[in-house]
Amino acid sequence: GPSDHHAYMRLALQQAEKSPSKPSNFRVGAVLLDSGSNHILATGFTLELPGNTHAEQCCLQKYADAQGVKEENVGQSLPDQTVLYTTMEPCNLRASGNRPCVDRIVRTKTLGRPGIQKVYVGVKEPETFVGENKGRAKLAEHGVESISVPGFEDEILKIATAGHQGVQ
Ligand SMILES: Nc1nc(=O)c(N)c(NC[C@H](O)[C@H](O)[C@H](O)COP(=O)(O)O)[nH]1
Numbered sequence: 001g002p003s004d005h006h007a008y009m010r011l012a013l014q015q016a017e018k019s020p021s022k023p024s025n026f027r028v029g030a031v032l033l034d035s036g037s038n039h040i041l042a043t044g045f046t047l048e049l050p051g052n053t054h055a056e057q058c059c060l061q062k063y064a065d066a067q068g069v070k071e072e073n074v075g076q077s078l079p080d081q082t083v084l085y086t087t088m089e090p091c092n093l094r095a096s097g098n099r100p101c102v103d104r105i106v107r108t109k110t111l112g113r114p115g116i117q118k119v120y121v122g123v124k125e126p127e128t129f130v131g132e133n134k135g136r137a138k139l140a141e142h143g144v145e146s147i148s149v150p151g152f153e154d155e156i157l158k159i160a161t162a163g164h165q166g167v168q
């Protein structure tokens with residue numbers, strides 16, 4: 001129910017606080033969850049893993065590692081009712097040119113596996129780096145529902161932009 005969504009978004013926010021601040025990205029936290037059993041599959045935060053990684057990407061990579069598969073094939077190992085909580089909506093374009101998380105999420109739907117069914121989002125991505133993020137529509141096209149979890153916007157953005165120029 002709604003209180004569960006708040007609890008998981010709070011957990012994602014706690015992950016974001018672990019992220020080192022960097023002026024060229026946002027500090028984001030994410031939680032990969034089997035909503036059928038309420039078992040947390042993985043948590044992640046921006047830059048947790050080496051290689052300019054995103055929070056959502058770290059969740060997928062960590063779970064893939066635990067399952068002994070490559071991240072690109074992680075969809076085959078995800079439980080039937082997998083959802084993702086992320087403090088900021090998944091990126092649809094990255095200034096670095098690295099593979100966006102929307103593509104990584106869509107890629108989990110493969111070989112008849114349901115992959116990530118829903119993405120619970122704390123805030124939309126600010127237009128700081130790549131303009132308007134239109135990833136929600138792309139997720140919807142591929143059957144991934146995006147659901148807003150309100151109430152944490154100020155905290156999320158404060159954490160996300162720590163270390164940015166001109167932010168107190
Ligand atoms: N949802 C989300 N999770 C993250 O962990 C993260 N860092 C961003 N940030 C989005 C922003 O658009 C990109 O951070 C910049 O476009 C720079 O791109 P890189 O991060 O260097 O690939 N967004």
Ligand SMILES: [Zn+2]
Binds near residue numbers: 056090100102
């Ligand atoms: Zn991303």
